[in-house]
Amino acid sequence: MSCYSITLLLIIFCNGVSVITMLQGTFGYVEYFPGDPNSRLIIAAPHGGYLKPRSMPDRVAGCWDGSRCVWRHSCGFPDVSRCQANTARDTNTRDLAIRVWENMEQLTGIKPHLIISNLHRVKMDPNRSVNEAAFGVPNxxxxxxxxxxxxxxxxxRIRGAGLFIDIHGQSHPNRWIELGYLVSTRRLNENNAIPQFSSIRSLYNSLxxxxxFxxxxRGDYSLGRLLNRRGYRAVPSPGIRAPGRAAYFTGGYSTMTYGSRFSGRIDSIQVESPVHLRTDRRRPTYARDLAKVLRDFMALYN
Ligand SMILES: [Zn+2]
Known part of the structure; x- marks a missing residue:
């Protein structure tokens, strides 16, 4: 069967002015809800998808060629010890991202940008380079x-400085909110963070x-402090300045790609929420609080 690009445009006409409310990729696998023209915030949810099209083989493992992983289904003998694909879904992060996005508009009157992958991670992982993400499967x-x-x-669409937030979920035993700025555990533990290598380099340069830094x-101007003030434990923050020996995600492909580490005025932060804050009972309040925290942090960009 041949495939057709069916990018869908949902357009609403308000007072004679057309407003694009949603752009949908092929087969609805990815969606983009454009923000208001004056928004400086982009929210993304790469790992909360649920679609498992049968036409796409599962991502399992790549092959080891002696120096690196080859991410192809037809690569030969998959090496599950060295090249296993991470396929765990970040449960409820799709809904969490949508709730944060909705709350941000309610709180500020400005709708942020929102990008969602609806594919389950076992089929495609947007937070990897393209080969590891898709294993060469065309769709x-x-x-x-x-x-x-x-x-x-x-x-x-963003003019000037801005912020990209990558919404994830983890199940580490400490149950902290992990904020990734591309600063390693070792550098946090040793108080040796280098702003020029972080994903918020641009914000630091402006302030x-x-x-x-x-x-x-993790001090008075940090996202972690704003979370602490609303009763949440986060790392890094004034409450937990470094992970110590605990598991901690520093930030992945999108945080690296869309932050200001290398260039530009748009920063990035990976927000890894623990399981207990993503439950049906806790998620609505947590999403509201996270939106308030992001609203307050965005004041640094004005
Ligand atoms: Zn994730």
């Missing part, structure tokens, strides 16, 4: 490219005359 590669082109579209990362 998976297409969804991957559409997901990232939607993010780039959102980027193009450096009166804010230290430590203030911004």
């Amino acid at each position: 998976a590669m297409k969804a991957y490219r559409e997901y990232h082109s939607f993010i780039r579209e959102a980027y193009g 450096r005359d009166y804010v230290t 430590d203030h911004l990362l």
Whole structure:
């Protein structure tokens, strides 16, 4: 069967002015809800998808060629010890991202940009480079490219400085909210963080005359502090300045790609929420609080 690109446009006419409310990629595998023209915030949910099309083989493991993993279903003998694909779904993060997005608009009157993958991670992982993400499967590669082109579209609509938030979920035993800035556990533990290598390099450069990087990362001006003030434990934050020996995610492919580590004025932060905050009971309140925290943090961008 041949495949057709069926990018869907949902357009509403308000007072004679057309407003694009949603762009959908091929087969609805990815979605983009464009933000308001004055929004500086992009929210993405790469691992909360649920669709498992039978036409796409499962991502299991790549092959080891002696120096690196080859991510192809036809690569030969899969090496599950060295090249196993991570296929765990970040449960309820799709809904969490939508709730944060809705709450942000209610709280600020400004709708952020929202990009969602509806594919289960066992089929495609947007938070990896394209080969590991899609294993060479044409429709998976297409969804991957559409997901990232939607993010780039959102980027193009932001004038000046902004922030990209990648919404994830983890089940580490400490049950902290893990905030990833591309600063390693070792550097956090040793108080040796280097702003130029972080995903918030641009924000730091704009504030450096009166804010230290430590203030911004885990002190008075940090996202972690705002979470602490609303009763949440987060790392890094004034309450938990470094992970110590605990498991901690520093930030993945999208945090690296869409933050300001290498260039630009848009920063990125990976937000890894623990399981207990993603339950049906806790998620609505947590999403509301996370939106308030992001609203307050975004004041640094004005
Ligand atoms: Zn994830």
